[in-house]
Every structure is written in structure tokens, then in C-alpha cells.
Amino acid sequence: MAKKNAISAKTQTPAAKEKQVIAEFEKHIYDLQQMLEISKSFCSTIEFSPLIESILYVAMAQMRVTGAGLFISEEFGSEYFKLSENYSGIAIDPTIEYKIGIDSPLIEFLSSSSSVFDLHELSEKFPESQEIKVIESLNPSLIVPLMLKNHLNGILVMGERIFVKNLSADYTTYEKNEIQTIASLASVAVHNASLIDQSTTDMMTKLRLKFYFYNILEDKLDSAFFQEQTLSVIMFDIDFFKKFNDTYGHACGDYVLKKVAEIISDSIREEDLASRYGGEEFTVLLCNAGKDEAMLVAERIRKRIEQTTVFYEGHNMQITISGGISVFNVETNPVRSAKILVDQADKALYVSKRTGRNRVTVFDPSSQNENSAKETESILEKTNS
Structure with a gap:
């Protein structure tokens, strides 16, 4: 041949x-x-x-x-x-x-x-x-x-x-x-x-770090804008976290952080992203998810944590978290900045913390949640006095 x-x-x-x-x-x-x-x-x-x-x-x-x-x-x-x-x-x-x-x-x-x-x-x-x-x-x-x-x-x-x-x-x-x-x-x-x-990974909780979260959020936000999709950010904060460190030591606080991170990771989809935002704060990016879907996920995480009893060195501890949600939408909330979207979730979280904790609040762009949060704080201060 x-x-x-x-x-x-x-x-x-x-x-x-x-x-x-x-x-x-x-x-x-x-x-x-x-x-x-x-x-x-x-x-x-x-x-x-x-x-x-x-x-x-x-x-x-x-x-x-x-x-x-x-x-x-x-x-x-x-x-x-x-x-x-x-x-x-x-x-x-x-x-x-x-x-x-x-x-x-x-x-x-x-x-x-x-x-x-x-x-x-x-x-x-x-x-x-x-x-x-x-x-x-x-x-x-x-x-x-x-x-x-x-x-x-x-x-x-x-x-x-x-x-x-x-x-x-x-x-x-x-x-x-x-x-x-x-x-x-x-x-x-x-x-x-x-x-x-x-x-870009937090070695203790195995979640992503803050700056990585922002980079991914920027990309997803651009994509959601051009494809006219929804996108949600959830910010969580562990309620009264300081008491774990003060009462049982910082090793206990670390254990609580790892437990919460584990529950958050186990409660979201593979295409979503969770991060340790800093201290006892966590953020979650939900791709192609609107207000109802985000609230469903946030409430699922909040309830799972509330119903979980943490055992640490012979002590039974209950943990609760508060949450805030912001939703990108090309019609109702067409923000183009990842920082603004996270800030909106943070403002909603502020409302949850100031109105009883262990709850989730959704940011409403039309009602100026920032002012509402300040008014709520003022009312609570007057009530307490």
C-alpha cells in the first residue's frame, strides 16, 4: 500500500x-x-x-x-x-x-x-x-x-x-x-x-471569600442584564454571635461558623454561590432567581439553622440567623453594580436585625428601605426608653 x-x-x-x-x-x-x-x-x-x-x-x-x-x-x-x-x-x-x-x-x-x-x-x-x-x-x-x-x-x-x-x-x-x-x-x-x-477560599468554612464573590456577582449581573433575567443576593448574619465567643471561647465561635456554613452550602444549588463575607456574615448568590425563589431559599436556610442543636464540649446551643434579600430585575431594580446590590441586601438585613432577628426581609427599591430602617431604629429606641 x-x-x-x-x-x-x-x-x-x-x-x-x-x-x-x-x-x-x-x-x-x-x-x-x-x-x-x-x-x-x-x-x-x-x-x-x-x-x-x-x-x-x-x-x-x-x-x-x-x-x-x-x-x-x-x-x-x-x-x-x-x-x-x-x-x-x-x-x-x-x-x-x-x-x-x-x-x-x-x-x-x-x-x-x-x-x-x-x-x-x-x-x-x-x-x-x-x-x-x-x-x-x-x-x-x-x-x-x-x-x-x-x-x-x-x-x-x-x-x-x-x-x-x-x-x-x-x-x-x-x-x-x-x-x-x-x-x-x-x-x-x-x-x-x-x-x-x-x-479565594476561606480555609475554616470552605466558602468563597468576599472579593471572589464580588467578581462572580459582577459577571452574573452583566449576564442577567443582557438576558433580562432575575438574580438575587442574600446576606445572613448570625444572631448574638459574640455570646458564643464570650461564653465558650473563640474555638466555639469557629465551630458555630463552620456549622452555619455547612448548612448554607447544603441548601443551595450547584450553580449558586455562597461566601463568607466577613466575621459572622455570609452572602449567597442565586442565579436566575426572583423574590419568591430567594425567599424560599433564605427561609429554608433560616429554619434549618433554627432547628439545629449544636453540641460543643458538652453544651447544647441553639443558633439563629437574620437575613436580607435584594433582587436584580431589569424593570423594578436595574442596578448595574454588584456593590449596590449587596448594599441593598445589607439594608434589608439591617431591618431584620432591628425588628426582632431570626427573620428575613426583602429590600424594596420603591419604598426606600434605608429610610425605613432608620425610622424603625428610631421607633425601637423610643419604645425601649
């Missing part, structure tokens, strides 16, 4: 050869443009989950496979690369724990290589490896290390290839080089996202 192709190439006319060269250059240019767009896609988000989803879908589309999965170390100092929920279109065996120890010979081998592998190559290299058996259960067509400066940031597992006419079931050298390039771009993005993830 090779001899036949050589003869055919020799018998090509100059015009045919020129046409073939032009076609090859055009393909290279197109592929370079594709890589540029892929790079832009990977760099366009600082959120970890959407980034992983983007990597998987790009790999699947470019390599024409039915699914893909990504083993990564999701936490700083983790001892394992885990698949977790970072997969799409591949069958998972619920009896298998999909993790690979960072100190395993397989990881050491992949870290020292700049190649991609099929399962057979790795099985021959590590015939008794339990990690290979874990990967084998995914029925991969290709295993691709995510390398950055001689450091392994993850392992991309490609699923079964989609049957297409004139497309071989085996990967060509060109295709392997292409997926390696995608993996290199993905590795940079994963590394950067991991650094951002670590530097």
Missing part, C-alpha cells in the same frame, strides 16, 4: 501537488485557529467546575469520542487524583473508587513522560497495577497526561471513538499531537484555577 501511495505521489502533476500542499496548509491554519479558540475558552472562566466541563466537551468534540473523564487533585495537599464528578458520557461502576495515589508508580511514570498512551501500553508497563484496573473499567481509548513544567496536573481519559466513515478507530500521530496540545492548554487552565480556588 505504501509503495502504491509512493508511486501515486510520483505520478501527481505539479498542479495536483500544489493543491495538496495548499489543502494541508489550510488544515493546519484551521487547526491553529481552533486551538486559539480553545485556549480562549479555557481562560475565560475562573470557576473550577465550568472549566472542567469545558475541557471534557472540547476533548470529546475534537477527538470524536463518546465520553471523557478527568482525574485531578481537587484539594490542596490531596494524596489522590480523583475522578469524582469530572466525567461525561462514560459509564461509572458504583463499586469502584476512582482514585489514584499521587505516590503510585503510574503517576511517577506519567509525570516523566511527554506522550499519550493507550490502555495496552500502560497495562504492559504495569501489569499488576490496581490503578490501571481502575482506568481499565472506564474502557478508555486513550490516556492523556496533563503536564505543566514537568508537573502532572491531571489525567484525561478518552472514551470510545465514534464511528465515522473514513475515520480509523486508532488515533493518528497528528491526532495524538492535537490532543496533547489540548491537554497542555487544559493543564495551564487547571493549574491557574486551582491557585485561584485556594486563594
